[in-house]
Amino acid sequence: xxxxxxxxxxxxxxxxxxxxxxxxxxxxxxxxxxxxxxxxxxxxxxxxxxxxxxxxxxxxxxxxxxxxxxxxxxxxxxxxxxxxxxx
Amino acid sequence: xxxxxxxxxxxxxxxxxxxxxxxxxxxxxxxxxxxxxxxxxxxxxxxxxxxxxxxxxxxxxxxxxxxxxxxxxxxxxxxxxxxxxxxxxxxxxxxxxxxxxxxxxxxxxxxxxxxxxxxxxxxxxxxxxxxxxxxxxxxxxxxxxxxxxxxxxxxxxxxxxxxxxxxxxxxxxxxxxxxxxxxxxxxxxxxxxxxxxxxxxxxxxxxxxxxxxxxxxxxxxxxxxxxxxxxxxxxxxxxxxxxxxxxxxxxxxx
Numbered sequence: 001x002x003x004x005x006x007x008x009x010x011x012x013x014x015x016x017x018x019x020x021x022x023x024x025x026x027x028x029x030x031x032x033x034x035x036x037x038x039x040x041x042x043x044x045x046x047x048x049x050x051x052x053x054x055x056x057x058x059x060x061x062x063x064x065x066x067x068x069x070x071x072x073x074x075x076x077x078x079x080x081x082x083x084x085x086x087x
Numbered sequence: 088x089x090x091x092x093x094x095x096x097x098x099x100x101x102x103x104x105x106x107x108x109x110x111x112x113x114x115x116x117x118x119x120x121x122x123x124x125x126x127x128x129x130x131x132x133x134x135x136x137x138x139x140x141x142x143x144x145x146x147x148x149x150x151x152x153x154x155x156x157x158x159x160x161x162x163x164x165x166x167x168x169x170x171x172x173x174x175x176x177x178x179x180x181x182x183x184x185x186x187x188x189x190x191x192x193x194x195x196x197x198x199x200x201x202x203x204x205x206x207x208x209x210x211x212x213x214x215x216x217x218x219x220x221x222x223x224x225x226x227x228x229x230x231x232x233x234x235x236x237x238x239x240x241x242x243x244x245x246x247x248x249x250x251x252x253x254x255x256x257x258x259x260x261x262x263x264x265x266x267x268x269x270x271x272x273x274x275x276x277x278x279x280x281x282x283x284x285x286x287x288x289x290x291x292x293x294x295x296x297x298x299x300x301x302x303x304x305x306x307x308x309x310x311x312x313x314x315x316x317x318x319x320x321x322x323x324x325x326x327x328x329x330x331x332x333x334x335x336x337x338x339x340x341x
């Protein structure tokens with residue numbers, strides 16, 4: 001009961017603060033889903049290519065890092081946006 | 088004075104705000120000075136005995152393997168032999184970003200200067216200016232914009248849709264994402280290290296929670312090792328993306 005009272009007091013004191021934190025979490029979490037899948041696809045296919053043709057591993061590795069960099073940018077936009085959000 | 092020496096450890100709320108020293112000199116500026124001096128020093132000391140066939144010494148080995156790395160892994164893979172003229176710029180870019188990133192794991196400094204976005208923004212704008220100037224110089228103004236705004240093989244009816252998208256992605260998002268990629272990666276890595284370090288300190292304070300301390304500490308050590316990789320990888324990615332953009336402006340797609 002005391003815990004509930006404490007929680008209620010916190011909820012009613014400053015509701016926007018908690019909502020901002022939730023919003024930040026949702027923004028970054030949502031922004032990380034797509035790039036996570038994308039980086040998995042890029043690296044998985046790069047490993048398949050390297051295993052099939054080990055002599056082209058150098059070129060594939062460079063292209064893989066490029067693909068990771070382009071995919072990762074979206075997740076980082078979300079990361080920066082989560083900092084920009086202010087309640 | 089503490090900020091000048093780079094020895095003060097700010098509380099976690101100071102992660103995005105940094106106090107100034109005299110003349111606005113803060114820890115970030117000091118680290119950039121260190122990175123500049125190190126970049127110059129490596130190539131200055133490394134090329135003093137360049138007539139000798141067998142490289143010897145730390146600086147000469149670093150300089151020669153660095154140049155060979157940028158030449159073989161960055162320029163030859165993306166631009167071909169036409170781009171070898173950009174070798175000095177890309178090598179300096181790579182080493183400067185690497186040295187200002189690696190201070191993230193340097194004991195008692197432990198702050199990557201690129202976690203503040205002023206210098207990544209400046210470097211990204213330099214890349215933006217270079218690839219635009221190279222494209223205009225190599226192809227002429229009209230055909231450069233035509234080649235970069237209209238991808239080959241697009242039907243005529245789609246042009247009102249495609250041209251604005253290509254304009255935004257080529258001229259606006261490219262420098263912005265170049266900046267954000269470097270800055271946000273270093274900031275995120277720094278925040279992770281700060282989080283685990285403060286967690287270790289908080290766990291150490293109470294005798295009950297000290298049982299969990301080894302796990303947190305092990306992860307801190309592992310993340311520190313991972314950040315060495317990230318510091319190298321971000322310098323590599325910034326240099327290779329610069330090379331890709333310059334190469335794309337030099338050789339348009341047909």
